[in-house]
Amino acid sequence: MSNRLFQGVIHQMKDSVDRTFGVIDENSTIIACSDLGKIGETVGLNPSQNNELYVNAGYTYKSLGASQGTNYTVFVEGDDVFASKYAAVIAVSFTNIKFYYDEKYDRSNFIKNIILDNILPGDIYIKARELYFNSDVMRTVILIRATDHHDISVYDIIQNLFPDKSKDFVISINETDIALVKETKPGIDPKTIEKLATTIADTISGEFFVHAVIGIGTTVDNLKDLARSFKEAQAALEVGKVFDTEKTIVSYDNLGIARLIYQLPTTLCKTFLKEVFKLGSIESLDQETLFTIQKFFENNLNVSETSRKLFVHRNTLVYRLEKIKKITGLDLREFDHAIIFKIALMVNKYLKSNPVKY
Numbered sequence: 001m002s003n004r005l006f007q008g009v010i011h012q013m014k015d016s017v018d019r020t021f022g023v024i025d026e027n028s029t030i031i032a033c034s035d036l037g038k039i040g041e042t043v044g045l046n047p048s049q050n051n052e053l054y055v056n057a058g059y060t061y062k063s064l065g066a067s068q069g070t071n072y073t074v075f076v077e078g079d080d081v082f083a084s085k086y087a088a089v090i091a092v093s094f095t096n097i098k099f100y101y102d103e104k105y106d107r108s109n110f111i112k113n114i115i116l117d118n119i120l121p122g123d124i125y126i127k128a129r130e131l132y133f134n135s136d137v138m139r140t141v142i143l144i145r146a147t148d149h150h151d152i153s154v155y156d157i158i159q160n161l162f163p164d165k166s167k168d169f170v171i172s173i174n175e176t177d178i179a180l181v182k183e184t185k186p187g188i189d190p191k192t193i194e195k196l197a198t199t200i201a202d203t204i205s206g207e208f209f210v211h212a213v214i215g216i217g218t219t220v221d222n223l224k225d226l227a228r229s230f231k232e233a234q235a236a237l238e239v240g241k242v243f244d245t246e247k248t249i250v251s252y253d254n255l256g257i258a259r260l261i262y263q264l265p266t267t268l269c270k271t272f273l274k275e276v277f278k279l280g281s282i283e284s285l286d287q288e289t290l291f292t293i294q295k296f297f298e299n300n301l302n303v304s305e306t307s308r309k310l311f312v313h314r315n316t317l318v319y320r321l322e323k324i325k326k327i328t329g330l331d332l333r334e335f336d337h338a339i340i341f342k343i344a345l346m347v348n349k350y351l352k353s354n355p356v357k358y
Helices: 003-013 081-105 107-115 121-130 154-161 190-208 223-243 257-262 266-276 287-298 303-310 314-328 335-352
Strands: 021-024 030-033 054-056 059-067 070-077 138-146 169-172 177-184 212-216 249-251
Touching: 003 021, 003 030, 003 081, 021 081, 059 081, 070 081, 107 121, 107 169, 107 177, 107 223, 121 223, 138 154, 138 190, 138 223, 154 169, 154 177, 154 190, 177 190, 177 223, 190 212, 190 249, 212 223, 223 249, 223 257, 223 335, 257 335, 266 335, 287 303, 287 314, 287 335, 303 314
Parallel strands: 212 249
Antiparallel strands: 021 030, 021 070, 054 059, 059 070, 138 177, 138 212, 169 177
């Protein structure tokens, strides 16, 4: 926040306050004051981290709270009742001014409002011009989600990894999710972004012992589409949680048919399962049979290769496939039946996951 803004307000208020008053920053340095000669002086006091009034060495102090990592504190000369009242009133004024400034001029807050759909599309470019913001560069939203409880601030870690606040924006979404809006070069290979995400995950887990999963949205070339990229990153995490449980990095572009299934209404999915499988047939498949099916798909429906990988005789595998056909009515050796069966298994898994839509 601009020190000149504080000083401008103090200049307007000083005739109404018969005391010396001003603002100090987190380094205990006076950055604005009704007595101009005091600006730049260091106060022998650590600013309070709470909003309670407190007195020290003949001055009354009240914290405004942190703003983008900076903690400001109001001080008023005196330790009497009037000094306390002055400090409280001035603190309220400066807090509201600070909030207005952050809303109007802070770029990170602007980006956060875009990705969370808290700003009208028509206002985005007007606001971008006010902030002298480059609207038409390539950007990708990378969503980092901490999956376990920890004492480390993942937000601070990501901030330190991407210190260039003019190009990359680190946004705290909630207790577990951090969004990185990364500026990228035109024509960037998606694998390059995945490598970057892998580096982030390795740093978080290797150096700070925090396990995290990362979803990657598509790269967009304008501000208004950042909200879509953010929703895609969220969807990538949710779809990955269902279909790629062992993956740490999930890219929306690589979700394949899982992305299509995720977008279907659950009622339509239930209808599809009823039409594909006989009543209760999918639930009657035991773990050994499901494992056999998985290996059969992994080996491109090749009976000989699958039997070799399963260490069973070819006839044993054929017997199992015939059993599956009898239970479900689908012959996995036929390509069309195999596709239907594969999709149906994914749909069933999707429904059991109680999907969250974004």
